[in-house]
Amino acid sequence: xxxxxxxxxxxxxxxxxxxxxxxxxxxxxxxxxxxxxxxxxxxxxxxxxxxxxxxxxxxxxxxxxxxxxxxxxxxxxxxxxxxxxxxxxxxxxxxxxxxxxxxxxxxxxxxxx
Amino acid sequence: xxxxxxxxxxxxxxxxxxxxxxxxxxxxxxxxxxxxxxxxxxxxxxxxxxxxxxxxxxxxxxxxxxxxxxxxxxxxxxxxxxxxxxxxxxxxxxxxxxxxxxxxxxxxxxxx
Numbered sequence: 001x002x003x004x005x006x007x008x009x010x011x012x013x014x015x016x017x018x019x020x021x022x023x024x025x026x027x028x029x030x031x032x033x034x035x036x037x038x039x040x041x042x043x044x045x046x047x048x049x050x051x052x053x054x055x056x057x058x059x060x061x062x063x064x065x066x067x068x069x070x071x072x073x074x075x076x077x078x079x080x081x082x083x084x085x086x087x088x089x090x091x092x093x094x095x096x097x098x099x100x101x102x103x104x105x106x107x108x109x110x111x112x113x
Numbered sequence: 114x115x116x117x118x119x120x121x122x123x124x125x126x127x128x129x130x131x132x133x134x135x136x137x138x139x140x141x142x143x144x145x146x147x148x149x150x151x152x153x154x155x156x157x158x159x160x161x162x163x164x165x166x167x168x169x170x171x172x173x174x175x176x177x178x179x180x181x182x183x184x185x186x187x188x189x190x191x192x193x194x195x196x197x198x199x200x201x202x203x204x205x206x207x208x209x210x211x212x213x214x215x216x217x218x219x220x221x222x223x224x225x
Binding site: 031033035040041042043044045048050056058090094096101102104105106107 | 122147149154155156157158161201203210211212213214215216217218
């Protein structure tokens with residue numbers, strides 16, 4: 001049982017390049033989330049999904065897009081990477097409201113130069 | 114605006130010490146407060162608190178919630194070097210979506 005798997009684990013991008021981060025969960029969870037973690041700022045919600053085919057904006061959505069075409073996968077796209085998007089990105093999933101928190105992926109460390 | 118505030122931001126103790134980490138919150142339609150431990154990678158779940166005054170305990174870790182004063186504490190007794198981590202508290206917000214708002218975390222370093 002893999003839980004939540006994120007790929008890639010590390011990536012270096014040049015300013016202006018695009019990329020997609022993949023999150024896959026095998027727990028049949030309805031809800032999925034993308035957070036970014038920056039020093040001194042905690043985890044901040046980028047986008048989230050409450051079910052297959054649905055997405056919504058979180059606190060810091062600018063510069064990112066997401067898709068949830070299949071229940072088990074939640075993709076985070078950076079259209080034109082900027083140095084301000086240098087961060088550690090965490091995907092998480094949850095079965096439903098009120099569940100005991102999230103199951104997190106192991107994170108993707110992204111550096112934009 | 115919903116918010117979660119943790120203190121202190123960082124803490125250095127010696128093995129065997131007892132530490133208390135603080136988390137205050139202002140969340141509309143508050144439901145619960147969660148504590149996570151984050152070592153090198155993903156946060157791992159510690160506790161979920163929903164009722165005031167009822168202590169949750171797991172080994173040397175314990176936590177309690179005060180819904181009147183809007184705060185929670187996480188206690189760690191007889192600290193060990195393996196307790197070194199960032200401790201995060203979070204609360205669900207924004208209705209039936211299970212979104213979490215996180216505090217900035219407390220970085221705990223336990224020295225031998």
